[in-house]
Amino acid sequence: MNLVCLVKCIPDVGEITIDPVRHVLVRENLDLVINPEDAQAVAIALSVKRRFQNTRITVVSMGPPNAKPLVEDLLRLGVDHAVFLCDPSFGGSDTYATSTILAKALQSIPFDWILSGTHTLDGDTAHVPAQIAQALSLNHLSHLTAVDLSMAEQHTLIVDSEDDHTITRIAIDAPGILSFSKEAPFKLPYVAYDDLDKDVSDRLSVKTHQDLGLKRTQIGFEGSKTKVINTFVPTRPSKAKIVVQLNDEGLDTVIDTFKTWGYLP
Amino acid sequence: MRILILIDSCHPELTRELSAVAHELTRDPKLHGIAFDPTISPKESTLDILHTPTQPIPAVDQAAIISAILSLLHTTPFKAILVPATPFGRQIAPRLAMALHTGLVADVTQIQSTEHGLVMIRPAYSGKLMASIVNTADGPLMMSIRQGVFSGDHLPTKTPSRHVLAASVQLSPGIRILESRPKTMTEDIRQAKILVSGGGGIQHHFKELHRLAEVLGASVSASRRIVDSGIVSRKIQVGQSGKTVSPDLYVALGISGSVQHIEGLRNIKHLVVVNTNPNAPLTALADLVVEGDAVEFIHRFTERIRQRDAEGATHGR
Numbered sequence: 001m002n003l004v005c006l007v008k009c010i011p012d013v014g015e016i017t018i019d020p021v022r023h024v025l026v027r028e029n030l031d032l033v034i035n036p037e038d039a040q041a042v043a044i045a046l047s048v049k050r051r052f053q054n055t056r057i058t059v060v061s062m063g064p065p066n067a068k069p070l071v072e073d074l075l076r077l078g079v080d081h082a083v084f085l086c087d088p089s090f091g092g093s094d095t096y097a098t099s100t101i102l103a104k105a106l107q108s109i110p111f112d113w114i115l116s117g118t119h120t121l122d123g124d125t126a127h128v129p130a131q132i133a134q135a136l137s138l139n140h141l142s143h144l145t146a147v148d149l150s151m152a153e154q155h156t157l158i159v160d161s162e163d164d165h166t167i168t169r170i171a172i173d174a175p176g177i178l179s180f181s182k183e184a185p186f187k188l189p190y191v192a193y194d195d196l197d198k199d200v201s202d203r204l205s206v207k208t209h210q211d212l213g214l215k216r217t218q219i220g221f222e223g224s225k226t227k228v229i230n231t232f233v234p235t236r237p238s239k240a241k242i243v244v245q246l247n248d249e250g251l252d253t254v255i256d257t258f259k260t261w262g263y264l265p
Numbered sequence: 266m267r268i269l270i271l272i273d274s275c276h277p278e279l280t281r282e283l284s285a286v287a288h289e290l291t292r293d294p295k296l297h298g299i300a301f302d303p304t305i306s307p308k309e310s311t312l313d314i315l316h317t318p319t320q321p322i323p324a325v326d327q328a329a330i331i332s333a334i335l336s337l338l339h340t341t342p343f344k345a346i347l348v349p350a351t352p353f354g355r356q357i358a359p360r361l362a363m364a365l366h367t368g369l370v371a372d373v374t375q376i377q378s379t380e381h382g383l384v385m386i387r388p389a390y391s392g393k394l395m396a397s398i399v400n401t402a403d404g405p406l407m408m409s410i411r412q413g414v415f416s417g418d419h420l421p422t423k424t425p426s427r428h429v430l431a432a433s434v435q436l437s438p439g440i441r442i443l444e445s446r447p448k449t450m451t452e453d454i455r456q457a458k459i460l461v462s463g464g465g466g467i468q469h470h471f472k473e474l475h476r477l478a479e480v481l482g483a484s485v486s487a488s489r490r491i492v493d494s495g496i497v498s499r500k501i502q503v504g505q506s507g508k509t510v511s512p513d514l515y516v517a518l519g520i521s522g523s524v525q526h527i528e529g530l531r532n533i534k535h536l537v538v539v540n541t542n543p544n545a546p547l548t549a550l551a552d553l554v555v556e557g558d559a560v561e562f563i564h565r566f567t568e569r570i571r572q573r574d575a576e577g578a579t580h581g582r
Contacts, residue, residue: 141440
């Protein structure tokens with residue numbers, strides 16, 4: 001079985017701070033991490049490989065040069081091959097251009113299943129897996145929390161997709177794209193201490209837009225269909241705040257306010 | 266101007282919110298809706314025309330849904346396509362944008378007409394930053410709209426004329442729904458309309474919070490500190506490492522309001538903070554601040570409500 005995992009390396013969103021004067025992200029010294037839901041997709045692929053020995057896992061990731069060590073660590077965890085799409089001219093790609101680039105890379109990789117996360121923590125558009133599915137005419141399911149491999153050898157997977165209210169069990173035939181959500185119970189292990197410096201360069205291919213046969217007009221700012229013209233820090237509207245002391249008068253105000261808001265009859 | 270609205274059959278009520286966006290886009294929009302369940306009721310709508318296929322298309326069969334939409338667009342061009350930012354809408358919209366070679370902006374919370382044309386504004390980096398985005402493509406303007414942000418309450422109710430799509434539906438054979446079941450609900454704090462939430466300030470009296478919940482008809486949630494000390498399950502934790510909640514009323518008792526806690530509060534209509542420290546970070550966002558001990562507040566407030574209800578009963582109300 002050929003599995004491809006789509007992995008995005010993102011700034012560690014929890015560590016992001018905003019420059020209070022310039023109202024921009026402080027990007028300096030920001031560590032990259034593997035998007036947590038994408039890490040789950042790799043963890044699932046590794047568990048499939050443990051069960052079906054003939055599984056081959058390829059990771060495809062597009063990112064800046066400092067994402068490369070994170071991709072190398074996935075190879076140290078048991079991923080067979082990685083395609084790292086790294087080219088300054090990819091910079092500025094919106095989700096349309098990104099999906100175009102990834103879809104092009106996927107055309108030269110054999111796969112039965114493409115696994116990914118549903119959301120990324122940085123952009124959180126959830127566009128890219130769906131757009132790749134459209135570009136490659138594949139079925140796509142997202143918000144997946146469980147996968148049943150009992151029919152995997154018949155090229156069918158049974159998956160659970162969850163929204164806020166419903167769990168839907170779906171059978172899907174290969175090839176397809178499966179996007180997992182953070183509720184899925186899979187975790188990527190740490191790289192074993194002895195493997196930390198393991199040379200994996202023979203299993204990593206770095207590709208540029210020329211390698212993929214893409215034109216400049218298809219990628220980056222030029223290939224994008226949307227443009228960010230401005231970013232700003234949200235300001236919370238200053239509210240007409242009521243402040244009371246905890247005494248009878250204060251409680252009267254609380255009760256009257258709750259009545260005005262409609263929470264008490 | 267013709268505008269197309271995608272209808273999520275699980276959330277048909279969002280059509281009204283999307284119609285409000287359409288009315289912000291243009292003065293007098295001609296509103297078309299497309300639904301994939303032909304049995305959907307067209308009554309109580311804000312639409313002029315409702316398009317449905319000849320037979321139902323399951324939500325998971327995105328290829329068939331895209332074909333149905335494309336068949337409509339083939340005969341009827343639209344200036345803009347609006348999609349609810351539900352799980353369903355957010356799966357269909359990217360595929361459609363890709364098929365139409367147009368730009369898509371996700372989870373829009375605000376729109377503005379500027380010299381750059383129409384600007385769509387959305388949160389990024391977990392809401393730490395807002396991005397203003399324009400569509401640079403020639404195709405229709407596309408966006409998914411965050412739920413609960415735009416209000417269409419003021420729009421007149423119409424009964425749209427029904428149009429059945431001419432193209433026959435080809436369902437994809439490679440994808441089959443086996444079973445669909447409701448989640449067994451251990452009460453989900455994300456669904457609560459009113460939440461009373463306890464933090465370090467009521468640590469040893471957390472159980473008392475249920476009395477307050479009872480008189481307000483609220484659900485109970487907690488800050489990370491309470492969860493980490495093992496008093497309650499992580500299922501009811503609000504914040505970055507817990508859940509993001511959007512109740513109408515959030516009453517924070519003895520919660521100072523770390524950045525991580527505030528991260529878990531979204532679109533809260535009314536925020537009430539009870540704290541001995543009137544300068545606790547959360548008070549900066551509050552509509553109402555009660556300066557005092559949270560445990561004492563629980564006792565005195567519930568007592569007052571009980572008295573009030575008892576008096577109401579004797580007056581025959």
